[in-house]
Amino acid sequence: ATVEEAPVEEPSEVAADEAVTDEAATVEDLNKSLNSIFFGFDKFSIDQAQKTNLDAAIKVLQGNSELYISLSGHTDERGNKIYNMGLSAYRAEAVKEYLVANGIDSSRIICFAYGEDFPLKKEHNKSAWYFNRRVDIMVWNNLPVKEQGIKSE
Template sequence: MSIKNFFLVIFCLFFVFACAERKIYMPEGKVEGEIPKKEEKIEAGKPEQQEEISTEKMSELVKKLQDEVRDIHFDFDKYDIKQEDIPTLKKVASILQEYPGLKVIIEGHCDERGTAEYNFALGQKRANAVKQYLITLGVPSSKMEIISYGEEKPLCNEHNESCWQKNRRAHFVFIEEGK
């Protein structure tokens, strides 16, 4: 084997391992990184609950959901879904399936550490991880949008771990479909 071929093999191996994706936590009984089958889908509400609701009631529902649905949080430099956040994601999935006129914008946020470009990309990965998890729960992709704010919209401005943890989050913004 020539030295040129040796370095080519080393480069290829490095490339393969460097491009490996991180895995998303999935419900028990699933291999980490495996997408659950559709039987894991959250059951939608009864047909009578899926009737169109008035604009006024929809606005009230949106306000109520903004107050009730909490953010989910991430570890430093990670975009893996944590086990303790799964009930929140199941609640979001159930809500989106119950109300056909409702959509959600999933915002990805980071703490201040790292470059602005890196944090923007990490926020995008966090928002996308949440979206992909909701898809596995049966939420149509068309009912979700993602956006990254990186470090631009912190909840806390102190420079300590407690504050940084609050800023490493995915936030849900509910909107009426078509708006």
């Protein structure tokens, strides 16, 4: 006997909060719904506004507990490369600690540090620097490798 694939209905555009509960949501859809977490200059502490973003991410992550999570830390271009690499690692670890403290299994999480090497915004000004000081949260069906943790605009 041969097995035939059932036709798949294409999902329509859904709001980010609807995608959280949609069982048919793809990894790509989920990643679009996960906001980056932004940091102050030379900081790795998470401020209250960013905790709100993280709390929304936790709902998505709890609803998709079979998926792996990558946390990709970044810095702006200011500071030397070695310092920025360490700071980006601290940022990813700070987000991991928050997720774990709020019920996400640490065995699902992998942290990557990229320093200043992959800016989200290429300009050299305060606005661009703000967007480059971040941790990107993404989900994966399989444990990701470092090259996969880079999110583009």
